[in-house]
Amino acid sequence: MxxxxxxxxxxxxxxxxxxxxxxxxxxxxxxxxxxxxxxxxxxxxxxxxxxxxxxxxxxxxxxxxxxxxxxxxxxxxxxxxxxxxxxxxxxxxxxVAEDQTEPFPDILVFDPHNVVPLTIQSLSMAQAMKALGRRDENWLAQVTARLFAIETFFAVVSEREVREVSFLQTGVKMRGGESDAVYSVTCDDGVWLLSVEAKGRREPLHLPQIARASYSLFETVTSQGGELSDVVGVIPFGLKIVGDSEVWAVEFAPVESADETLTAVSQATFMFTPPVPGIS
Known part of the structure; x- marks a missing residue:
């Protein structure tokens, strides 16, 4: 209908x-x-x-x-x-832009020929935890954190010179948006935050939503003071289920405003092996 x-x-x-x-x-x-x-x-x-x-x-x-x-x-x-x-x-x-031909041209389309395939083991997940698997964004964020998939991405795929990646929290809500997961990423040029947007199989990666959440995270942590007040910036990141236990991961260039157009800089797929219930 x-x-x-x-x-x-x-x-x-x-x-x-x-x-x-x-x-x-x-x-x-x-x-x-x-x-x-x-x-x-x-x-x-x-x-x-x-x-x-x-x-x-x-x-x-x-x-x-x-x-x-x-x-x-x-x-x-x-x-x-x-x-x-x-x-x-x-x-x-x-x-709309002068040469714009559709309302939402910034929809990123998955291209299996444009990603680095990564096999991520899931044996370290308890069977009891897998039994609770479900099809939602929070579960996807939890699984990638539990299996260190983001850490693997930055060790193997990203062009950034990364020294450390640490998971911080899931479901970070802010006035201007929400991050499904947040990580700290220590690089040669300082400490960055990673704002992760997780999507199911039927939902597209909506780039304005990712950009707005990333910028909101940066504004929030820098205005609050404390240990995160001196972060260099926020790296936008997208996760989307594209197959059974297969997740598309996209790193974007950092944004300097909430309405900035995102640019994908590196992409991979996570193939969880053995399969993880709910990632489908």
Whole structure:
């Protein structure tokens, strides 16, 4: 069944945010209240109970370009994350680039010919732990941490001169985003943090989400003081399940702003052997 979100986005854009006569965007920020109003106005069969998931669910779709209204794109606008950008902010309308041909061109596509294959043993995981395996982002983050897959990546694949990698925490929530896992990475030029975004098999790696979480992590640790206040920066990193016990890992160049376009610099696949339940 086609998503009913496009009609809600279109109603909000043309009825609350955009002046068609002047071709002027009056207000780019879409709030939770705007979403509730759009759902009620269009009669869409969508829940108004949790509008915070509206944008998250749209971008987690394997075909987000199909869920963006054609009329809004033809008017010259796409969308981007805006969590933390204002009171009850959900997403924002943003102008498309001059040569842009689709709403979300920054979707990274898995290419098995463009990765370094790594075999990661799973014998060190207790059978009882494997028995609790499940298909969610937290489990993927836990498995990669437990099996030192990130450490292997930086030892074998990354071009960085790395001296130490240490797992710090899973599920780090910040005002402007969330990191599924955070590591410290000690290099010749100082200590970096690694912000990991984990995705299941059906969800794409949404690059703006990864960039925003990475920048939010940097802002959070540098503003709080303490041992992490002098980190050099944050390295964005993506994990996505692409097969049974097979995970695609992507290292991106560090970002200096929340809306910066990410650039992949090294990629690998983790093949967990023997297979790990839930990584499928």
């Amino acid at each position: 086609p998503s009913e979100k496009p009609q809600v986005i279109e109603w909000i854009f043309f009825n609350r945010k955009y002046d068609s006569a002047a071709r002027l965007l009056r207000d780019p920020i879409v709030t939770f209240n705007d979403i509730r109003e759009g759902i009620e106005a269009t009669g869409a069969r969508l829940s108004v109970a949790n509008p915070a998931n509206f944008w998250k669910d749209l971008t987690r779709s394997p075909t987000p370009n199909d869920n963006w209204p054609t009329r809004v794109f033809e008017a010259g606008f796409t969308g981007t994350d805006a969590i933390g950008a204002g009171d009850q902010a959900c997403f924002a309308f943003t102008p």
